[in-house]
Amino acid sequence: MVINLSLLNQIEWFDKNSISVGPACTLKKIYENIIPRGKYLPGGSCQSVGIGGLTLGGGYGLTSRCYGLTCDSLLEATVVTASGSIINTKDDPELLWALKGAGNGNFAVVTEMKFDIQKAPATMQSFKFRNTNTGIKAAKEICRQWFALSKTLPVTCFSAFIFNGRTTYILLTNIGKNDTSVKHFIDNFKLSSTKYTQGKLLPLGQALKAYYAEKIPITFKNASAGLYKNFEEIEPVIEQVFDLIKKKPGILYQVNTLGGKIQSPLLETNSAFAHRNCTYFSELQAYWQSPSASKGFLDHFELIQQQFANAGIQAQYRNYPDVNFKNWARMYYGKNLERLLAIKNKYDPGNMFGGPQALKV
Ligand SMILES: Cc1cc2nc3c(=O)[nH]c(=O)nc-3n(C[C@H](O)[C@H](O)[C@H](O)COP(=O)(O)OP(=O)(O)OC[C@H]3O[C@@H](n4cnc5c(N)ncnc54)[C@H](O)[C@@H]3O)c2cc1C
Known part of the structure; x- marks a missing residue:
């Protein structure tokens, strides 16, 4: 089963420093909404990339050295878990930690994301x-x-x-x-x-x-x-x-x-x-x-x-995945792997969310 999130593409302003977006919102749509209002979210460079996958795997781009990765601007997320519960990360900071860089298809379906936005560089x-x-x-x-x-x-x-x-x-x-x-x-x-x-x-x-x-x-x-x-x-x-x-x-x-x-x-x-x-x-x-x-x-x-x-290069980026990486979980998640597996066990003990490179317990 594949879950199509493409209609979850809304953008709402909470206040002048934060927005709530659906995971299927593209970077282009976000930038066209916030940059004319003087605000910015550090993202990747390509317009068609969805904010969901980008953030859940990290998200680097032309301005990350100045503002951090896209996931660093994630304030909270709402998810639907394998058991069907709706959870907001305000109630579980550990889940928010995991979604910031290691959330792609691993723990739950992210349905809404709240981001901190900042003054746009001119x-x-x-x-x-x-x-x-x-x-x-x-x-x-x-x-x-x-x-x-x-x-x-x-x-x-x-x-x-x-x-x-x-x-x-x-x-x-x-x-x-x-x-x-x-x-x-x-x-x-x-x-x-x-x-x-x-x-x-x-x-x-x-x-x-x-x-x-x-x-x-x-x-x-x-x-x-x-x-x-x-x-x-x-x-x-x-x-x-x-x-x-x-x-x-x-x-x-x-x-x-x-x-x-x-x-x-x-x-x-x-x-x-x-x-x-x-x-x-x-x-x-x-x-x-x-x-x-x-x-x-x-x-x-x-x-x-x-x-x-x-040459001993082991670290790989989850958002540019490859089936060629046999030891993919360690390569993507490094020292955080065991902590992530514990979160997987809490939210998806039956491995409902799967795929060739989804965490399994
Ligand atoms: C043309 C192009 C340019 C790119 N440029 C950059 C770049 O500049 N910087 C960068 O960091 N990355 C870049 N990427 C990589 C990009 O970050 C990943 O492909 C990312 O996964 C895209 O997210 P998506 O939601 O569009 O993808 P999808 O293919 O929909 O999802 C990718 C993965 O995330 C999971 N996922 C997606 N949404 C959710 C959700 N709501 N809840 C739970 N899991 C979810 C899916 O299960 C899947 O495993 C680029 C990719 C492309 C194709």
């Missing part, structure tokens, strides 16, 4: 740096440099390094001032890139639209490729990873900055998101047209993920 600016015809060793050096310089960025910035086998891309966004470390980052990559694009300083709502992504269904796969603290952790395998990417056009590897407020000890205590000590999060993406090409891409993902496993 503007955002984007910068892009591209290097075409990049060999594996050169891409590795750019990647190393990106790790070193991205560490120095202020929390108002997000950055990503991307390699598709031929070209490296670096993205930088900033919702704050371009201070000396931002200028240093820009100057450095501007000099060493074959193409540099400086976006205009745009009002936040308009700037975010550039990252809304496709409006139509497309064939693609996106999967976590590990969370880690620094380049040294992936250095032993990065050339092999880049080589595999080069051999399969259509696949790309992307590393995103985390850190900043995500690492706040208070937010760590208050949520089940297990990977706050990791300052980088990487993913694999592949896009293809013909269904017959699927197997080749899926097999290739596994080969690349195996390289990261060889």
Whole structure:
């Protein structure tokens, strides 16, 4: 049985600092409602993503280093349990803790979510740096440099390094001032890139639209490729990873900055998101047209993920799940797994909520 929540997509304002939303509300709908009123909820970048799954798995995006993950703004939730009871997390803080980063399809059906919202940043600016015809060793050096310089960025910035086998891309966004470390980052990559694009300083709502992504269904796969603290952790395998990417056009590897407020000890205590000590999060993406090409891409993902496993990378992001992760529960939930299993036992002892990667007791 699949429960279709798509009609639970309302937005209601409690007061000027909090909203109640249905889990099927898309980010686009939320942003179009709150940003024009000067308010903001730190979410992901794509418009079609539902606030339910995004929050329950963590939720990172362009502003998380400044405001925390989406789950960090969750104040309370109403759920329907396996036995049919309706519960609000005001009556069980432990359940709220679990829903913040580990709630996807595990304990109960979330039917309503109350979020803290904050003053929206006024503007955002984007910068892009591209290097075409990049060999594996050169891409590795750019990647190393990106790790070193991205560490120095202020929390108002997000950055990503991307390699598709031929070209490296670096993205930088900033919702704050371009201070000396931002200028240093820009100057450095501007000099060493074959193409540099400086976006205009745009009002936040308009700037975010550039990252809304496709409006139509497309064939693609996106999967976590590990969370880690620094380049040294992936250095032993990065050339092999880049080589595999080069051999399969259509696949790309992307590393995103985390850190900043995500690492706040208070937010760590208050949520089940297990990977706050990791300052980088990487993913694999592949896009293809013909269904017959699927197997080749899926097999290739596994080969690349195996390289990261060889380097000892164990942490993975629940919102970019993959059936390839055999030890998925520990990889997604880390040290919180046992505590989460106790909550599963309390609310769904018969494992009514299931699926290939749902917690089981
Ligand atoms: C195009 C695209 C872009 C993305 N960009 C980002 C990004 O920038 N940042 C980021 O963090 N993630 C991103 N993601 C990943 C996204 O966070 C997950 O796919 C998330 O699960 C989407 O939530 P959903 O409600 O739309 O999905 P669904 O597929 O409906 O749900 C996903 C999981 O959550 C569970 N779930 C959903 N709603 C509920 C509920 N109400 N109660 C209990 N369990 C529930 C489901 O059982 C399922 O296991 C992106 C995904 C896509 C497809």
